Amino acid sequence: MKKGTRLFFLFTADLLLTALALCVFSLFHHVLPRSIGHLYGSTATPGEIADWKEKFPDKFTDGRVIETDTSYRDDEVNITLTTYVEDGVTYTVADLYLRRITSLRTAMAGEEFATGVADSTLNLSRKAGALFAVSGDYFGIRQRSIVIRNGEVYRKTPAHAYICVLYYDGTMETYTFGEFDVDRAIAGGAWQAWDFGPALLDEKGAAVTDFDTGIAGENPRIGLGYYEPGHYAIVAVDGRQAHSRGMTLPEFAALFERLGCKTAYNLDGGNSAAMTWRGEMFSSPSKEKEGRDISDIIYLSPKRYQEGESTP
Amino acid sequence: MKLLRLLERLLPHLLLILSLMLLTFFFIDLVNESMAFLNNRITKILCAVHALLSAVFCVLAVVKDKK
Numbered sequence: 001m002k003k004g005t006r007l008f009f010l011f012t013a014d015l016l017l018t019a020l021a022l023c024v025f026s027l028f029h030h031v032l033p034r035s036i037g038h039l040y041g042s043t044a045t046p047g048e049i050a051d052w053k054e055k056f057p058d059k060f061t062d063g064r065v066i067e068t069d070t071s072y073r074d075d076e077v078n079i080t081l082t083t084y085v086e087d088g089v090t091y092t093v094a095d096l097y098l099r100r101i102t103s104l105r106t107a108m109a110g111e112e113f114a115t116g117v118a119d120s121t122l123n124l125s126r127k128a129g130a131l132f133a134v135s136g137d138y139f140g141i142r143q144r145s146i147v148i149r150n151g152e153v154y155r156k157t158p159a160h161a162y163i164c165v166l167y168y169d170g171t172m173e174t175y176t177f178g179e180f181d182v183d184r185a186i187a188g189g190a191w192q193a194w195d196f197g198p199a200l201l202d203e204k205g206a207a208v209t210d211f212d213t214g215i216a217g218e219n220p221r222i223g224l225g226y227y228e229p230g231h232y233a234i235v236a237v238d239g240r241q242a243h244s245r246g247m248t249l250p251e252f253a254a255l256f257e258r259l260g261c262k263t264a265y266n267l268d269g270g271n272s273a274a275m276t277w278r279g280e281m282f283s284s285p286s287k288e289k290e291g292r293d294i295s296d297i298i299y300l301s302p303k304r305y306q307e308g309e310s311t312p
Numbered sequence: 313m314k315l316l317r318l319l320e321r322l323l324p325h326l327l328l329i330l331s332l333m334l335l336t337f338f339f340i341d342l343v344n345e346s347m348a349f350l351n352n353r354i355t356k357i358l359c360a361v362h363a364l365l366s367a368v369f370c371v372l373a374v375v376k377d378k379k
Contacts, residue, residue: 010325014325014328025333025358029349030347142347144346144348159346
């Protein structure tokens with residue numbers, strides 16, 4: 001064998017061994033399930049959870065369930081899904097009124113808090129018995145991030161990203177990595193906290209136009225918007241498909257500004273971005289039918305929906 | 313002696329593989345820091361192994377040069 005050929009095979013073998021070593025590394029780093037446990041306990045729970053029934057008197061029923069194909073209303077929640085097709089983009093806005101913040105719940109893939117455990121948004125929503133669900137921040141793929149779910153603190157090492165906290169009092173705040181104080185959020189009564197971002201609106205509720213991130217291009221997206229305690233918007237954007245190109249982050253931010261939100265936050269998008277309604281896909285995630293398997297969802301599961309009560 | 317010769321032949325390949333792995337982690341970390349490809353226990357061990365093998369390689373190279 002010629003010397004040049006031998007060298008070629010030697011270096012090719014080295015490259016193949018490198019690829020193999022990287023695969024083995026990935027297995028142990030983030031693919032194989034690894035339980036993280038529950039180290040930090042609960043956040044500060046208020047004595048009484050705020051009830052917004054009188055604040056939004058026409059939004060809740062006296063106990064009856066009133067529903068259509070794209071809306072649901074009872075004495076606990078009021079949600080309406082509206083799908084828009086604009087400028088080559090299909091997106092759905094879920095307008096959401098809650099009587100109590102504890103109706104907006106999150107669920108994780110697997111039995112306990114762990115990395116490397118994932119399932120589709122659809123499966124997770126069915127397991128949770130969700131009326132409505134969207135994909136979350138996919139905390140399980142990362143080794144660092146803030147994870148506070150349903151008032152329980154699972155991880156408190158922030159990634160170098162934006163953090164969004166939904167408090168028991170119904171307010172939603174976004175923070176940069178530098179300004180976020182996890183212990184203050186815990187003491188302040190954080191009900192949910194996500195670590196992805198970026199924040200889409202500034203302090204005055206105006207759309208941010210300049211994003212220093214590699215994910216600012218046209219993509220499928222999921223975002224949370226906050227109007228006031230008890231009133232929220234959750235938006236799912238289809239993308240990377242013939243019927244919908246997806247939204248850039250500036251477009252996504254402008255949408256939340258048009259909706260009139262005070263705060264808005266971008267969650268995990270791309271193939272992760274999925275919205276379900278009554279145990280079926282509602283949005284059309286890119287490429288994969290049910291979207292990418294992820295570690296968590298945000299969902300609504302009103303008691304009367306679970307019990308099967310309805311008055312169409 | 314045989315073992316030393318085998319080590320001499322293997323070391324450059326091991327170092328090349330480890331270097332390529334660490335470079336891959338470095339570039340992924342630039343775009344996705346939150347996955348902690350650099351700041352984790354396994355990578356720290358790989359760094360230590362890389363340093364150790366580099367030291368052995370250097371010692372062998374110096375000894376060979378002086379012969």
